[in-house]
Amino acid sequence: MYFAQRGFDIHVLDYSDTAIGPIEEKARLMGLWQRITTLKHDARDGLPFDDQAFDACFSHMFFCMALTLRQLESISGEILRVLKPNGINIFTTRNTHDAHFGAGIHRGDGMYEMNGFVVHFLGIQQINRISKGFEGINIEEFEEGELPKKLYCATMHKK
Numbered sequence: 001m002y003f004a005q006r007g008f009d010i011h012v013l014d015y016s017d018t019a020i021g022p023i024e025e026k027a028r029l030m031g032l033w034q035r036i037t038t039l040k041h042d043a044r045d046g047l048p049f050d051d052q053a054f055d056a057c058f059s060h061m062f063f064c065m066a067l068t069l070r071q072l073e074s075i076s077g078e079i080l081r082v083l084k085p086n087g088i089n090i091f092t093t094r095n096t097h098d099a100h101f102g103a104g105i106h107r108g109d110g111m112y113e114m115n116g117f118v119v120h121f122l123g124i125q126q127i128n129r130i131s132k133g134f135e136g137i138n139i140e141e142f143e144e145g146e147l148p149k150k151l152y153c154a155t156m157h158k159k
Helices: 017-029 067-082 124-130
Strands: 008-012 034-039 056-061 083-094 105-108 111-114 118-119 135-144 150-156
Touching: 008 017, 008 083, 017 034, 056 067, 067 083, 083 118, 124 135, 124 150
Parallel strands: 008 034, 056 083
Antiparallel strands: 083 150, 105 111, 111 118, 135 150
């Protein structure tokens, strides 16, 4: 909603109708429905957009979902494909400084399951690995919510 309120046309992808429905409803209530297009889609199947279709991509905590590093590399490659030259990619992810890192059942690749939910914690090395093809990679740490969660915000652009 933040970006749409500032005049951007937004395409929202989510794996779940449970997430898409509230976004559509909020967009209608805020009068932003003409700026927001939603699509239920599994990003592991590639992104359903043409090459060089977007100026920017923003993903909040998507990269800490139960996805392997190989899957994250593939998705990042898809983001690179759909960005225009000099396009910006910004994503946030929980990091290895987080209090929950190493807690719960280890599921490989820096993933831990707690209360039935798998979280992927990324370090700077893993962010650099999945960001191949991008340049000007800037990584900043911040805190959010209860605990608080420790996250990285990675900002980069397409060559």
